[in-house]
Amino acid sequence: xxxxxxxxxxxxxxxxxxxxxxxxxxxxxxxxxxxxxxxxxxxxxxxxxxxxxxxxxxxxxxxxxxxxxxxxxxxxxxxxxxxxxxxxxxxxxxxxxxxxxxxxxxxxxxxxxxxxx
Amino acid sequence: xxxxxxxxxxxxxxxxxxxxxxxxxxxxxxxxxxxxxxxxxxxxxxxxxxxxxxxxxxxxxxxxxxxxxxxxxxxxxxxxxxxxxxxxxxxxxxxxxxxxxxxxxxxxxxxxxx
Numbered sequence: 001x002x003x004x005x006x007x008x009x010x011x012x013x014x015x016x017x018x019x020x021x022x023x024x025x026x027x028x029x030x031x032x033x034x035x036x037x038x039x040x041x042x043x044x045x046x047x048x049x050x051x052x053x054x055x056x057x058x059x060x061x062x063x064x065x066x067x068x069x070x071x072x073x074x075x076x077x078x079x080x081x082x083x084x085x086x087x088x089x090x091x092x093x094x095x096x097x098x099x100x101x102x103x104x105x106x107x108x109x110x111x112x113x114x115x116x117x
Numbered sequence: 118x119x120x121x122x123x124x125x126x127x128x129x130x131x132x133x134x135x136x137x138x139x140x141x142x143x144x145x146x147x148x149x150x151x152x153x154x155x156x157x158x159x160x161x162x163x164x165x166x167x168x169x170x171x172x173x174x175x176x177x178x179x180x181x182x183x184x185x186x187x188x189x190x191x192x193x194x195x196x197x198x199x200x201x202x203x204x205x206x207x208x209x210x211x212x213x214x215x216x217x218x219x220x221x222x223x224x225x226x227x228x229x230x231x
Contacts (some may be wrong), residue, residue: 004160009158032217034217034218034219041126041223041224042223043121043207043221043222043223043224044161044207044219044221045221046218046219046220049217049218093160093161095160095161097217104149104166104168104211104217105163105166106163106217106219107160107163108153108160108161108162109160110158110159110160111160
């Protein structure tokens, strides 16, 4: 159990368009979901933390108006990259903590590769 | 602020040999420490974690890690490497005040030589 999926797994878009990435906990209810960004040969950088029904908490330096996060249910969080530019190209990974479990364990999705042309 | 350093972005070992992946951390408070593994096109999977108690932690797939406070280290080991161990390994830290936020190292790619 504790499977997290992401859709799409990869996406290519034109500069100036918006892209939505979905993160779903398939077999559990998630108390908290996290969004990370990973550059090539670099570590995962936390972008934001979200709880169902609440506004996301963004890390310092992350533009909340550019990276819109919606956490509408206990199993779904979405990240929308608005007016994407080539510098937004990256690997985006989500994770979730499971309701009823300690908050020190996160279950990760497989990631979404975004390429902005 | 916390930080994690993984020495060696790429480690190669022969099948059957000892695997040693290094991780050092800095934290102003007693940390929680984690090792995650990422196989190609898959999400990160928790190998093991240290929160409190015994400093030698055993994880899945025969891996273990030892928390050494004096050395601020949490190195990952496995006595005998298998081909299936080839993957990317990430060390991570969070503080122990119930903070869910993880700070990751840059990862180590493990290659197994037949």
